[in-house]
Amino acid sequence: MSDPRAQILGSLRRALGREAPAADIAAGLERRLAEHPANLVPRRTDLPGAALIDLFVRMAEAVSTTVDRVPDAAAVPASVAEYLARHNLPTEIVMAPDPALDAIPWDSRPLLAITRGRAQGDDAASLTGAFAGIAETGTLMLLSGPGHPTTLNFLPDTHVVVLRASQVVGPYEEAWRRLRARADGGMPRTVNLVTGPSRTGDIELKIQLGAHGPRRLHIVLIDDAPRP
């Protein structure tokens, strides 16, 4: 028998001292996958809505993400423009072709030069939405798809993310729940969990930001009603 697959599975079964698992065992394994029970979930995120948002912001800031909280979508363009100006960045930004972002009144800031699409190697700044914010570690959850090309998360030096407070969840398990409940079901090509800007400690274990991905990660957080 020279088929590597059959040989490897065969040696695993020999090591386990059995053939394929018995029917009742296999049924239990099936159930475990179908029900995907949560293991111990740290209590850190057991917080009411507003405090959960505060935890998200605190954890994000602890890893060098910057956060600007704004009252509504109408305030987003000014926040983005001011952020770029404050860091002496050009006002050109490549934006994800995301209908939720199109709903923001960008015309109120005509000086922002917005293009839509994926990122190229020389784009300085990108702007995307997010699927969720995970308060446990101040993490953004970004799903690839036609409305969110992955290159926007990694190629530009500066990544600006628009997030709504209602998108903030507690632990990773709650984010998985929302992921599975999406209308189109199934996994996207990538789920990017992003916690702060790119960093490296490879030279004498001293932390440097912006190794290959963005040097700056900025969140514009729209304070709509948090989840209860």
Next chain:
Amino acid sequence: MQATSRAFKENAGAALNDPRLQRALGNLRTGFQERRRAAVAGLPEFERLRDEGRAIKDHTLANLDWYLERWEANVRAAGGHVHWCRTAAEARDAILGICRAVGARSMTKGKSMIAEEIALNGFLAEHGIEPVETDLGEYIIQLRDEPPSHIIAPAIHLTRDDVEATFREHHDELPAGRPLAEPRQLTDEARAMLRRKFLAADVGLTGANFLVAETGSSIIVTNEGNGDLTQTLPKVHIVLASLEKVVPTLEDAATILRLLARSATGQEFSSYTTISTGPRRPEDLDGPEQYHVVLLDNGRSAMLGTEFQDMLRCIRCSACLNHCPVYSAVGGHAYGWVYPGPMGAVLTPGLIGVEEAGHLPNASTFCGRCESVCPMKIPLPKMMRHWRERQVERGLAPAVARWGIGLWAFLAARPALYGLAARLGAGLLGRLGRRRGRFGSLPLAGGWTDVRDLPAPEGGTFRDRWAARRRQGGR
């Protein structure tokens, strides 16, 4: 990678006398140990999560065949391909085949210890494909043509000065007088050099921290974002993973992810945790057109069901290296193969044979720190002892050690004789060493007395004193 583990003693001796290396290793304490301690202190559930992590892996290993088949079916359903490989040679051939099918000339690589294990870079170069390491540390050592000395900080044996010299030598198209004194400048220079390579590569290869059976996904954890550029920009993404990486569900991955970054770098969570499932979808604007997983056994299935099975729980966090007094003293290269430190001392004999790597399980003080910090509660010292036993069984231990242990065993089985011999020995040594209280050299004990004195015994043997104490009514 050609193993030089047989030369551990010579390698270690040279490392101890290398002041530059000793300075670089001095960063371990603040860089890893203190950060880990703070991160663990920040999560009250950490201890219980260790037990859960161990249980998840034990459950998966007990059903490994079933979970791998289920994972494979889900990879296929998402449009990906799985290549089962028994050996390093099969894995190299599978990777070359994928590259050739798309006419690849260059491959960017995220950090992968398995790629080191199968010695992929040299093989690709021989076949006309340029491998480009993109993790900053891996990039530095690739320029220097050195192997990694640590499983997550591959260039930890180098100082900033070394990196500057390396860049000046290899980036000779850049102005000679450019400032490169700061780590920031070095990082920026590597970023600029590698950006071009990222955009030009035909194939991107990453490792995997986890394979998820439920979804057919692979997960990588990085801080630099190089793994993401590696898998997003080229036409083809190859994941190179060993078969024990599988976990059942995303929930299980979350539990172990909570342990991983805290144990490794002392972060709450690494910058980038990326869950990849299949190639780009028809409506996507970017991402690879092909997604392959090269699944490697290379000796792991032979560890299942043995006293070394627990090692298959390892998540390659490096905590055991970072807290090991031996690793801290000699660094990773002394171990002579891909995996150094306590995890390497257990894994390496399993993968390349105890004949090659027999020194490694002996390079331990048995202080137990590795096991106490291991997030997966792997009994590393116990398994090192198992390897020593196998060495003795196969007559591989050095003659003096075999003879000494044989004599001890003979005496230990004869308590009266043992007591007599111990009394004679202690009495003799006590008299000989009475004046100085210690010995600077002793026949047969040069390994000890060359570097430190042996205290001379004072008074009788332990057994005699114990018996005397009992007679006096002590406990």
